[in-house]
Amino acid sequence: MIRRILAPIDFSPPSVHALEYALDFAKPFHAELLLVFVVEPLYYAGDLGLFLEEQHRMAHAELIQLERRVSRRRMKCRTLVLRGTPYREIVAAAKKHKADLIVMGTHGRTGLSHLVMGSVADRVVRTAICPVLTVPQGRKKKR
Numbered sequence: 001m002i003r004r005i006l007a008p009i010d011f012s013p014p015s016v017h018a019l020e021y022a023l024d025f026a027k028p029f030h031a032e033l034l035l036v037f038v039v040e041p042l043y044y045a046g047d048l049g050l051f052l053e054e055q056h057r058m059a060h061a062e063l064i065q066l067e068r069r070v071s072r073r074r075m076k077c078r079t080l081v082l083r084g085t086p087y088r089e090i091v092a093a094a095k096k097h098k099a100d101l102i103v104m105g106t107h108g109r110t111g112l113s114h115l116v117m118g119s120v121a122d123r124v125v126r127t128a129i130c131p132v133l134t135v136p137q138g139r140k141k142k143r
Contacts, residue, residue: 002029006099008036008090008124011062014105018135022103023070025133031100032076035063036093038086056081087123099130107137 007022009015019035026033037059039052063079070077082089094102106121125132 002026002031002100004032004034004097004099004101006034006036006090006094006097006102008038008086008102008104008120009063009066010037010086011059012105012107014107014135014137017137018103018105019066021133021135023073023075025101025103026075027073030076032078033070034093034097034099035066035070035077035079036090037063037079037081038089039081039083040086041083052083056083086120087127090120090124091127091129094128094130101130102128102132104132104134105137106134 002025005022005026007019009019022033025031039055039059041052059081060079063081067077067079080093082093090102090104093099102124104121104124106119121132121134125134
């Protein structure tokens with residue numbers, strides 16, 4: 001039985017595409033959807049406290065909009081904005097909130113950290129204690 005689905009989102013088109021799959025999985029089970037955004041710390045010289053706070057605030061505002069869209073579909077939804085290494089925070093949130101399934105895109109924001117650290121989805125798949133459904137970038141899901 002699927003009671004809670006964790007859907008990491010970074011607001012990229014692939015993560016929003018994966019969210020649609022999470023919604024489709026949640027609906028028949030009347031499962032709660034937990035939307036998670038992770039603010040990744042930047043390792044540069046200087047004071048980035050204000051930048052991180054702004055990123056946290058903007059992510060929270062975007063998640064609230066998504067939560068409203070999901071609620072209009074008469075589905076349970078909660079949001080979390082976390083700070084840290086994305087794959088670690090996603091896996092820890094899934095464990096802490098007893099997620100039965102993680103649904104996430106195989107692609108998201110790109111950059112140097114992706115090239116150096118590897119795919120967030122790959123690391124979530126390898127370290128999560130619950131099943132992980134990865135949704136590839138590409139063709140649109142048929143409705």
